[in-house]
Amino acid sequence: MMNTTIEATFKGYDIESIRKDFPILNRKVKGYPLVYFDNAATSQKPQSVIDALVHYYSYNNANVHRGIHSLAEEATADFEATRDAVKSFINAQSREEIIYTRGTTESINLVAYTWAKQNLAEGDEVIISGMEHHSNIVPWQIICEQNKARLKVIPVNINGELLMDEFENLLSDRTKLVAVNHVSNAMGTVNPVKTIIQKAHAKGAVVLIDGAQSAMHLDIDVQDLDCDFFAFSSHKLLGPTGMGILYGKKELLQTMPVFAGGGEMIREVTFEKTTYNDLPYKFEAGTPNIADAIALKPAIDYINKIGKENIRRHEDMLLAHATKKLKEIEGLKVIGDNDHKVSVVSFVIEGVHPQDIGVLLDNRGIAVRTGHHCAEPLMNHFCIPGTIRASFALYNTTEEIDLMMEALNRAVKVLR
Numbered sequence: 363m364m365n366t367t368i369e370a371t372f373k374g375y376d377i378e379s380i381r382k383d384f385p386i387l388n389r390k391v392k393g394y395p396l397v398y399f400d401n402a403a404t405s406q407k408p409q410s411v412i413d414a415l416v417h418y419y420s421y422n423n424a425n426v427h428r429g430i431h432s433l434a435e436e437a438t439a440d441f442e443a444t445r446d447a448v449k450s451f452i453n454a455q456s457r458e459e460i461i462y463t464r465g466t467t468e469s470i471n472l473v474a475y476t477w478a479k480q481n482l483a484e485g486d487e488v489i490i491s492g493m494e495h496h497s498n499i500v501p502w503q504i505i506c507e508q509n510k511a512r513l514k515v516i517p518v519n520i521n522g523e524l525l526m527d528e529f530e531n532l533l534s535d536r537t538k539l540v541a542v543n544h545v546s547n548a549m550g551t552v553n554p555v556k557t558i559i560q561k562a563h564a565k566g567a568v569v570l571i572d573g574a575q576s577a578m579h580l581d582i583d584v585q586d587l588d589c590d591f592f593a594f595s596s597h598k599l600l601g602p603t604g605m606g607i608l609y610g611k612k613e614l615l616q617t618m619p620v621f622a623g624g625g626e627m628i629r630e631v632t633f634e635k636t637t638y639n640d641l642p643y644k645f646e647a648g649t650p651n652i653a654d655a656i657a658l659k660p661a662i663d664y665i666n667k668i669g670k671e672n673i674r675r676h677e678d679m680l681l682a683h684a685t686k687k688l689k690e691i692e693g694l695k696v697i698g699d700n701d702h703k704v705s706v707v708s709f710v711i712e713g714v715h716p717q718d719i720g721v722l723l724d725n726r727g728i729a730v731r732t733g734h735h736c737a738e739p740l741m742n743h744f745c746i747p748g749t750i751r752a753s754f755a756l757y758n759t760t761e762e763i764d765l766m767m768e769a770l771n772r773a774v775k776v777l778r
């Protein structure tokens with residue numbers, strides 16, 4: 363099986379050894395070898411990440427920033443080493459711009475409940491897009507309602523791309539914030555965020571990029587993008603769950619009010635007045651998610667070792683193979699059929715409910731996601747209840763896609 367994979371992939375990409383680094387890929391599901399195509403929901407973890415978690419709890423377990431004993435110092439050093447790794451990973455200017463959160467959702471909410479709550483006045487406008495995840499819709503709805511601001515939406519065309527002319531028409535002097543995803547989780551479309559940022563800045567608006575689906579696949583350079591905020595989750599880039607990052611430009615973070623109050627985020631507390639800590643700790647109240655923060659570093663190291671360009675080449679090959687094969691199925695429609703995509707193919711099949719397909723694929727050990735993918739407005743735009751979504755990662759193979767195709771063809775026959 364693996365020989366064909368090696369031929370199908372490019373020279374130098376050692377898929378066999380990559381797969382060996384992910385222990386879960388050895389397991390069987392319902393008697394079949396696991397085929398994991400739900401990577402956009404969460405990626406699998408390499409042994410080095412699992413080892414880092416075990417190592418912390420076995421040898422270094424201590425609270426960070428508080429103790430002067432050896433364990434506390436070791437834990438703090440490892441915890442802070444991740445911040446430097448993240449800084450380089452996204453090319454931030456300084457480590458103070460890297461805020462630890464629980465994930466993309468919390469990162470976006472942090473900006474909504476601090477920057478937006480402070481800066482949106484009645485009649486101001488926030489622009490999002492028609493292909494956002496609920497995490498980049500609901501926080502803005504809440505704050506717009508509270509501050510009497512207006513939420514506007516960039517429409518999406520039939521191929522799952524943003525209508526950029528419409529975006530320009532939506533921009534006005536009242537636009538205070540533009541919040542869009544870098545890559546759509548439901549379709550894999552890569553959005554022209556650099557252009558969006560330039561145009562928004564020309565109107566004086568601040569821009570937040572939801573990088574939940576891009577951080578694993580695209581080169582992220584926040585200085586080159588010139589975004590004001592960039593949010594992403596560790597668990598989608600080979601790291602643990604419960605850990606995420608908010609990047610923010612230092613000058614913005616400095617002027618923002620605090621998010622949560624408690625230990626660590628303070629400089630001095632009296633009953634009369636509390637003063638706040640420096641960046642990034644000002645936004646990190648309470649004992650943080652130490653183990654998961656520490657284990658994000660080996661995930662980043664792993665991605666850097668394989669190289670994003672190599673990962674992308676491999677995933678592009680998988681995406682092209684899957685898209686070609688899927689289109690051979692009668693009545694199958696790819697949702698978001700365009701040329702600027704990474705790693706995701708989403709589809710519907712005439713006369714068949716996505717969930718039924720999901721169950722039959724799972725019976726063969728194949729994990730895909732079905733449903734609205736937390737992007738209900740996008741599903742409404744396409745007038746569908748949901749899609750079947752296969753999302754690929756650096757350890758997937760063309761053989762696995764062929765297994766999915768076999769199971770899919772069988773499922774369609776049964777269900778029609």
Ligand code: C6P
Nearest residue numbers: 402403465466467495497547574595736
């Ligand atoms: N998308 C998916 O299966 P959290 O849950 O906070 O780590 O990430 C939220 C989120 C925000 N934006 C985008 C573009 C996302 O894709 C996600 C998570 C998963 O598509 C789970 S719903």
